[in-house]
Amino acid sequence: MKYNVKHKQIYLIFLFALTFISCKQSKRPDVSDIKVDVKIERFDNELLAGKGKNIDQxxxxxxxxxGFFYDDYIHKMVGTPEYAGTKIINTLYKDPAYTDLMKEVDSIYPNLKLQEEGLTETFKYIKYYYPNIKIPRFIAFISGFSYPTPIGEGYLGIGLDTFLGKDSKFYRGIVESVPLYMSRRFTPDNIVPRVAETFVHEELFPEPDVNRTLLSKMIFQGKILYFLDQVLPETITDSTKIGYTANQLGWVQNYEPDIWAYFLENNALYETDYQKIQVYLSDGPFTPGLGENRESAPKLGVWVGWQIVRKYMKENPKITLQQLMTDNDAQKILNQSRYKPKKK
Structure with a gap:
C-alpha cells in the first residue's frame, strides 16, 4: 500500500510537470506550418577545397x-579594392596560419545542423510576426576574427572563426585586438542569438535617428531584446542574449533597484551627450564608476531598458508585438510600465 501511494505521488508530480511545460510552451504561437528551412552555405569549406587547384577557376x-558576399569578402573582409581576386586568394592559400585556422574551424564545425535548427525555429517565429520578410542567404566563412555576423545585399554571414569556443588557442594570441571580455562569447551557442540579433537590429528595426536621449536608446535596445525573447529558442538564456556572464547577470538582478535609483538621482535618463550615454550602452568588462572591484556588469542601460519593456508588456497584455516594435514613444512605455524595481 505504501508503494502504491508513492507511485501515485510520482505520477501526479510527473503529470504536473507535463502540464506546467505544456502551459509554458502554449504561450508561444504555433509555427509548425510556417515553411522555413534554414541552410547555412559553407563558403569556408569551398574556399579551402580550392587550395592547389587553378586559382583563376x-x-x-x-x-x-x-555574388555580393564574395565581392564583399575579397574587397573588404580579407582584401582591399586594390588587393583582391586571385591575389588575395593566393595569399590566403600560402599563409600557414590561415590554413591552420581553416582546419581548426572545420574540425569544430564538421556540420552546422544545430545552428540550422536554431535559426530555422527563430525565423519561423519571425515569419509568423512579419510574413513578408525576406530571409537572407546564410553563409559561413573565415575572415581572421574580424567579422562575426556581417550583413550585406541578400546575405547574412557567419564568421565561424569568431565562434570557436572561449578557450580557443587562437583567441589568446589576439588579445590585444580582441579582449577577453569579448572572446569569452566566441562560442558555438552564440551563433544563433548573434545572427538573429544582427538581422533584427539591421533589417527589421534599425534605430530611429530621433533617438537622442539615454531613455530612448534604452527602450529601443530593450525592445530588440524583448523581440528576441519571442523568437529565439527558449533554451537560450538571458545571459547569452545580452552577452553577460552568469555573475554579471546575478549582479544586475541583485542591484536592479540601485541601478535604477542611480539613473534617476543623476538625471541620466534624459542625457543627450553621446559620450556620457555610451557609458551605459557600450560593451565592456564592467561599467566604470559602478560597483566594487570591477564586478559591475556592462550595458546597464540596455539591461534596464529590457526590464522596462518586459514590465510594459506584462502591464499591457493587449499590446501586440508588432505594436510594441513600431512605438517609439519611450516616455509612454516607461510610464505605462510602472517600472519600480524593489529590493528582493
Missing part, C-alpha cells in the same frame, strides 16, 4: 556562386 566559380 576558383575565383570565377566562387564569384559566380556567392
Amino acid at each position: 576558383i575565383n570565377n566559380s566562387l564569384a559566380k556562386k556567392y
Whole structure:
C-alpha cells in the first residue's frame, strides 16, 4: 500500500510537470506550418577545397556562386579594392596560419545542423510576426576574427572563426585586438542569438535617428531584446542574449533597484551627450564608476531598458508585438510600465 501511494505521488508530480511545460510552451504561437528551412552555405569549406587547384577557376566559380558576399569578402573582409581576386586568394592559400585556422574551424564545425535548427525555429517565429520578410542567404566563412555576423545585399554571414569556443588557442594570441571580455562569447551557442540579433537590429528595426536621449536608446535596445525573447529558442538564456556572464547577470538582478535609483538621482535618463550615454550602452568588462572591484556588469542601460519593456508588456497584455516594435514613444512605455524595481 505504501508503494502504491508513492507511485501515485510520482505520477501526479510527473503529470504536473507535463502540464506546467505544456502551459509554458502554449504561450508561444504555433509555427509548425510556417515553411522555413534554414541552410547555412559553407563558403569556408569551398574556399579551402580550392587550395592547389587553378586559382583563376576558383575565383570565377566562387564569384559566380556567392555574388555580393564574395565581392564583399575579397574587397573588404580579407582584401582591399586594390588587393583582391586571385591575389588575395593566393595569399590566403600560402599563409600557414590561415590554413591552420581553416582546419581548426572545420574540425569544430564538421556540420552546422544545430545552428540550422536554431535559426530555422527563430525565423519561423519571425515569419509568423512579419510574413513578408525576406530571409537572407546564410553563409559561413573565415575572415581572421574580424567579422562575426556581417550583413550585406541578400546575405547574412557567419564568421565561424569568431565562434570557436572561449578557450580557443587562437583567441589568446589576439588579445590585444580582441579582449577577453569579448572572446569569452566566441562560442558555438552564440551563433544563433548573434545572427538573429544582427538581422533584427539591421533589417527589421534599425534605430530611429530621433533617438537622442539615454531613455530612448534604452527602450529601443530593450525592445530588440524583448523581440528576441519571442523568437529565439527558449533554451537560450538571458545571459547569452545580452552577452553577460552568469555573475554579471546575478549582479544586475541583485542591484536592479540601485541601478535604477542611480539613473534617476543623476538625471541620466534624459542625457543627450553621446559620450556620457555610451557609458551605459557600450560593451565592456564592467561599467566604470559602478560597483566594487570591477564586478559591475556592462550595458546597464540596455539591461534596464529590457526590464522596462518586459514590465510594459506584462502591464499591457493587449499590446501586440508588432505594436510594441513600431512605438517609439519611450516616455509612454516607461510610464505605462510602472517600472519600480524593489529590493528582493
